[in-house]
Amino acid sequence: MRQRGRVDLDLVERAAGQPRGDAARVTLHRAQEHGEQRDRQQRGHDRGPDQGSQHAGSAGARHARRDCSTRAPRTSTVPVAPAWRARRRFATILPPMDHDEQPRDDLYRIRHSLAHVLAQAVLQLRPGSTLGFGPPIDDGFYYDFILSAPLSEEDFPELEKRMKHIIKQGQAFERDELPAAEALRRIEGMNEPYKRQYAEELIQKRGLASLSFYKNGSFLDMCEGPHVENTRKIPEGCFKLRSIAGAYWRGDSRNAMMTRIYAWAYASKEELEAKVKAYHEALARDHKKLGRELEIFVIDEDIGKGLPLWLPNGTVLRDELEKLAKELEFKAGYVRVATPHLTKADLYYKTGHLPYYASHMYPVMELREQVDGESVVKESYYLKPMNCPHHHRIFASRKRSYRELPLRLAEYGQVYRFEDGGALSGLLRVRGMCMNDAHIYCTEEQAHAEFLAVMELHRQCYEILGLSDYYMRFSTWDPTDPKGKEKYIDDPEGWERAQSIVRDAMERSGVRFVEGKGEAAFYGPKIDVQFRTVTGREETASTNQLDFGVGRRLGLTYVGSDNKEHTPYIIHRAPLGTHERFIAFLIEHYAGAFPTWLAPVQVRVITVADRFDEYGSKLVASLRERFVRAELDTSTDTLNKKVRNAVTEKIPNVLVVGEREQQDGTVTLRRYGEPRQETMAFAAFEARLHAAIATRSRGLPA
RNA sequence: GCUGGCGUAGCUCAACGGUAGAGCACCUGAUUUGUAAUCAGGCGGUUGCGGGUUCGAAUCCCAUCGCCAGCUCCA
Helix, strand or coil: CCCCCCCCCHHHCCCCCCCCCCCCEEEEEECCEEEEEECCCCCCCCCCCCCCCCCHHHHHHHHCCCCEECCCCCCCCCCCCCHHHCCCCCCCCCCCCCCCCCCCCHHHHHHHHHHHHHHHHHHHHCCCCEECCCCEECCEEEEEEECCCCCCHHHHHHHHHHHHHHHHHCCECEEEEEEHHHHHHHHHHHCCHHHHHHHHHHHHCCCCCEEEEEEECCEEEECCCCCCCEHHHCCCCCEEEEEEEEEEHHHCCCCCEEEEEEEEECCCHHHHHHHHHHHHHHHHHCHHHHHHHCCCEECCCCCCCCCCEECHHHHHHHHHHHHHHHHHHHHCCCEECCCCCEEEHHHHHHHCCCCHHHHHCCCCEEEEEEECCEEEEEEEEEECCCCHHHHHHHHCCCCCEHHHCCEEEEEEEEEECCCCHHHCECCCECCEEEEEEEEEEECHHHHHHHHHHHHHHHHHHHHHHCCCCEEEEEEECCCCCCCHHHHCCCCHHHHHHHHHHHHHHHHHHCCCEEEEECCCECCECEEEEEEECCCCCEEEEEEEEEECCHHHHCCCCEECCCCCEECCEEEEEECCCEHHHHHHHHHHHHCCCCCCCCCCCCEEEEECCHHHHHHHHHHHHHHHHCCCCEEECCCCCCHHHHHHHHHHCCCCEEEEECHHHHHHCEEEEEECCCCCEEEEEHHHHHHHHHHHHHHCCCCCCC
């Protein structure tokens, strides 16, 4: 069960991507416009306060916060986001739309009206059911019910038939606006307890003086509209019931479980069909499917839920990403550290994780000994759910001077979080994950440049990977949050300063972002990078947080030029998130066809007949000599079959060699996805290949 | 965690109260092939696990494990 205790640790933070349970407000900053938006969107469960889940970004984010230590070269070589301003690659997917922001256009009306039509059909089929919410959503609409008898997808044809019938009847949507008291009386008569509860909230908490109702045919609903004037305005064949699932009333597991029916709906039959088709095609990129087919990872029941086994192909991806991170971080002045997977329980009491975060950690390991015939606990250990406390201890390993700041400690650290079983999903949400983690300890004066440098590091990573389908979310502190003082560091001035540092850095970088008020980490504001999976779920890939509170809490200090002790700012960041989530993301991004530098098998040599295998072996040996992942296909398959296999495995470079090539010392290159093949000297191919790998380019430069 | 659906060979699936099958993969043999599946044979499942109903269970029931989807995109 989920507990709702609040921890104030970073962990607590919802991990990235997590949906936050509270209604947070988000402001969209696009160039100059500001729009109000809310980020609900997440479809994950609310992992809000309680759950810290997630890795990747989230993880990064959340975890990170704790203390550490070590010294880094006090270089001043940090590149300060220069290039960033000019590029426009960020944020090409649209952030979630706020309820109050959605355009009430025709499509909105159609979807909203269809939700009422669905409800009417459901009430016909299951009289006595009660209603929850039924809003339009990004790709259609849904409606929540407490059904008088269960429905399943098998009932969809019947429901759709009834819906079509209702539409054909040409029911008019009639709006009725009643003063609060009268509205409540009417709702009372409707026998809709959830609607009533919400109506009371609207009147009492939001101060609405009146409520509106819409009636079409036999169906009456409290609803703000707008709707189409008549069901005939709903285009024929523009919707399709999609799925049925449970959903808690108001997304809160303490509330009743309702049944939610989702449907797709678009402005025309053609558009609907195109979208549904695109959706099904997108499923072919699902990382769970490709992960199995391309032998990247498996999740073995005998090992445990959420604990992936990385197969050789997947391990190549991890190694290459780590190599990339090490190179970029080295250039950005980071130093690497390594810390153990286990930690004494005491540390987590100091950081504040225990006992609040305990439900998201694997149970304690206790070393016992016999004392007077009784078994007593001598020492207790936990698997670490984040790397920050370890890094903070490294920072604290000796006295620190301002002269060695900023100190940037980096580690691809393995952490374990006990996520809810129902939340686990392939590599996207796991219980064991390896984070591209780092903590930067710096002075307040350095924080701005360091944060910019972190954003620049993000830009570099994303540019190399060709990622552009994401948006950034700036999560800030909400001074009016009723739980503020227990949840967040109580230091309004500190928040203001930290937020202005981040906001300014973001604005200077020119990156588009949305603002989520009330979504900050407990110790500071953060920037999360949000993306969507092929199935449309939003997740956090990367996270960056400016922590002004934990250093103080843990007594981390450095000696300043004034010979006094000061508390460092700490930036927690994870541009590549966790291997688990990030690779899931990359598999879907590339549809399994990785660029040469990342590909598990970079070159497959196929001979026309086995008498050319010796020549093929020489090619492979030459390539492997310089660390190219090349291999010779020695199977007895036909040439056609070998080519087919290489294509199926999405190998980026296939070399076909036979009599001609052997004689001329050439190779015939067949690039994945390119119909044209090309014969060239082997030396020329090698040079191009090495160039492609060295520059991590997507193609093979000429 | 909760709601619902689903677990048949390594993979994708069929059999839906009456002897558990196919394709691919794998193994063996033949084939030595110039760009997306050569031919033949073979191996492979106590139908996730455990109970129950039944003359008989992969099919029905219960429990359990696992997987998938959903769990505010608020009237």
